[in-house]
Amino acid sequence: MNPPSLLPILRYPDPRLHTVARPVQAVDERIRALIERMFATMYDANGIGLAATQVDVHERLIVIDVSETRDEPLVLINPEIEWSSPEKRKGEEGCLSVPGIYDGVERSIAVRVRALDAQGAERVIDAQGMLAVCIQHEMDHLLGKVFVEYLSPLKQGRIKSKLVKAQREALRA
């Protein structure tokens, strides 16, 4: 059996990253095949999360694996945050769509999420720590939001021009 083929990851400031994803209509074989390709893409990129928006699929689907051993896959279909803690903490974030950029973002330290799994079964997840941060980061992607938008306009401008320049050079190479 061939490994699932990788999907290209959209790079900031690609406007498609600002698309608002729509709910998954049916948890079927199409979705399960997409989930496999998203996991392959995330692991290949050394990510701990990936939202469908980042691979230019605008449906509410997230894959996550925050384990050190890279063997605890978590699928969130049509996720809804039921509760997020008022306590927040600023943490260093990166993004597979914003390569080489890391900066502080404030997030709730705990969230309760209701979502469907890859079999279409409803699950409720109480997350803390890095998992809570990752879920909030990925759910932003489904709303067309990239973590750099929490930074100052000055920083956003510098990041945009840095990445546009890097992409121009990559095309020339």
Ligand code: K2U
């Ligand atoms: O691009 C993505 O959505 C994957 C993100 C997920 C993430 C970002 C910040 C904090 C938690 C999760 C990352 O690029 S995965 C790479 C990474 C790994 C560990 C810590 C920070 C970033």
Ligand code: ZN
């Ligand atoms: Zn991201």
